[in-house]
Amino acid sequence: MALMLTWAQAALAQSTLPRQVWIQIETRLNLEASLDSIEIYARDLDNVNGFEINGGWFGVAIGPYDPEQADAALQKFRAEGVIPRTSFTTTGASFGARFYPPAVAAQPAADTDRAANTAPQTAPPTEEPAAEQPISPAEQLKQAKASESAMTEAEKKYLQRALAWAGFYESAIDGLYGSGTRAAMKSWQYANGYNATGVLTAAQRAELIADYQFLLAGLGFEDVVDAQAGITLRLPSALLAPASYDPPFATYAAKDTGLAQVILISQRGDRDRLAALYEVMQTLSILPETGPRNLAKSSFTIEAYDDRLHTTGFATLQGGDIKGLIFVWPRGDTARRARVEEEIFTSFTSLSGTLGEAPILSAGLTPQESLGGLTIRQPSFSQSGVFISREGHVLTAAQDFSECGKLQLQDGLPLSIAAQNAELAVLVPAQDAAAPSIGQFETRSPYAPQYVALGGYSYGGKLGAPSITMGQLQALTDLTGRAGVSRLEIDSLPGDIGGPIYDHYGSVIGILLPPPPQGSRQLPANVQFMANWPLISETLIAANAAASTETETVKLEPVDLANLAQETVALISCWP
Known part of the structure; x- marks a missing residue:
């Protein structure tokens, strides 16, 4: 895989020959891969070379050229598409041994030459090589400045990018070595145990670039023009598969089973639509609920994370276009995530045109399961309850709430458990919820059989309101004769659990309990059970709560019971 290009400037050349310039095409970590690339480039180019490069890399270059010719050749070959757009000119100071074209082996001397030279030769005495003298700091700095001055603008920009990826540089990638770049070099030198001069030596530049290449290895960055978005x-x-389009998103999902993905946001709109998009995006499964986010008049920013994902994103409104992106990365890979994010975000440029109209936004509706092909975050389970106070206290059936990272009412208000026993629980909102109405409880023992109505969010809130299910109260005890739990004949759904059971006056006579565990004996599907007033009263006392016991004497029609349920039934969601 072709990577971004690399070099490591060597010490200032002592040659008296005119300076030569190369066009470096790519680097690879594998010699065989480099030779394969050279074979391809050599079909269109005559002067392809391969060099070993510091850090264990293998570079592919064309040339050499005179300095005045190199830039023109670079632009020409880029325009023709025969070399990558990321190719750049270099002095070749980092080039080591040439591995392509292969050197021609010297021919062995003829036998006649060897025969004419049969007299024994005495080898001249060898001299011990002189010990290499250490370079003074002043001379080292002088050499570093000299080799730095020979760098091209492209090489300087590349070095700035490497400093940025290493976490030491935050300014523009402009090839200008001002105070910001010098400070970054000093910080890098200090962090790596070198004398902090602010001018990197050739060896230090080689080390920095090698680290940069290692960090980039396997990512395969390339410029992408998404004309549709x-x-x-x-x-x-x-890491990413080709884009799939489902307005308002163009989604570059992870290849295989990876978590990384980039979602482009592209839609015509105004401030109202920007705000609507921001709100509905908070429910996406790729946006965990923890993390800062902000909605302004013409833009929004998002950062969201949990123990699995770290998601960042933004969108802006300009000229009637909403453009932005969401970047998703697995949690725990902080170094690469920050640098990949920077590479993506800083390269983001808006062009003309947007994706087609997103139907869900044009209708002004709230999606329930997906938005633009992205899954809406869903709770682990939902159930019903009944409001027992104007402050939003809720009575519901007991469940294993230990698996819930948080409990919420339908408006997102957090709930806590005030009291819980084997059958029932009282939940308290974090702040007053201003319940629209409260249930009226019948304290007298009901009679059986009688027709009853169950109020509940049968489909977990998908309908936006509770529904009424008609059934019968068959017995005032369960199948074992236990008092306090009554037997029903009613076709309920999981979302109905915890919902109130109304008599035909609209009074609450019980709370629907979860189905009993099914062992070897299977009960009919419509056999259900409810907790009645004695169990309800015990739970309220334990929670230091009270319920209204004012009951009506006028029978209600089914439509009136449905209206009552909309005012008194609460939706409870358990989120992981």
Whole structure:
């Protein structure tokens, strides 16, 4: 895989020959891969060379050229598409041994030459090589400045990018070595145990670039122009599959089973639509609930993370276009995530054009399961309850709430457990919830059989309101004769659990309990059970709560019971 290009400037050359310039095409970590690339380039180019490069890399270059000719050749070959756009000119100071074209082996001397030279030769005495004298700091700095001055603008920009990826440089990649770049070099030198001069030596530049290449290895960054979305940016194409389009998103999902993905946002809109998009995006499964986020008049930013994902993103409104992106990366890979994010975000450029109209946004509706092909975050389970106070206290059936990272009411208000026993629980909102109405409880023992109505969010809130299910109260005890639990004949669904059971006056006579565990004996599906007033009263006392016991004497029609349920039934969601 072709990577970004690398070099490591050597000490200032002592040659008296005119300076030569090369066009470096690519580097690879594998010699065989480099030879394969050379074979391809050599089909269109005559002067392809391969050199070993510091740090264990193998470089492919064309040349050499006179300095005045190199830039023109670079632009020509880029325009013709025969070399990568990331190719750049270099003095070749980092080039080591040439491995392509292969050197021609010297021919062995003829036998007649060897025969004419049969007299024994005495080898001249060898001299011990002189010990290499250490270079003074002043001379080392002088050499570093001299080799730095020979760098091209492209090489300087590349070095700045390597400093940025190493976490030491935060300014523009402009090839200008001002105070910011010098400070970054000093910080890098200090962090790596070198004398902090602010001018990197050839060896230090080689080390920095080798680290940069190692960090980039396997990402395969390339410039992507997404004409449909009207966005261009650099993407790690080795990790991402081709885009799929489902307005308002163009999604570059991870290849195989990876978690990394980039989602482009592209849609016509105004401030209202920007705000609507921001709100609905908070429910996406790729946006964990923890982390800062902000909505302004013409933009929004998002950072969200949990123990699995770290997601960042933004969108801006300009000229009636909403453009932005969401970047998803696995949690725990902080170094690469920050640098990949920077590469993507800083390369983001908006072009003309947007994706087609997103139907869910044009309708002004709230999606329930997906938005633009992305999954809406879903709770582990949902159930029903009944409001027992104007402050939003809820009585519901007991469940294994230990698996819930948080409990919420339908409006997102957090809940805590005030009291819980084997059958029932009282949940308290973090702040007053202003319940629209409260249930009225019948304290007298009901009679059986009688027709009853169950109020509950049968489909877990998908309908946006509770529904009414008609059934019968068959017995005032369960199948074992236990008092306090009554037997029902009713077709309920999991979302109904915890919902109130109304008599035909609209009074609450019980709370629907979860189905009993099914062992070897299977009960009919419509056999359910409810906790009635004695169990309800015990739970309320334990929670230091009270319920209204004012009941009506006028029978209600089914439509009236449905209206009552909409006012008194609560939706409870358990989130992991």
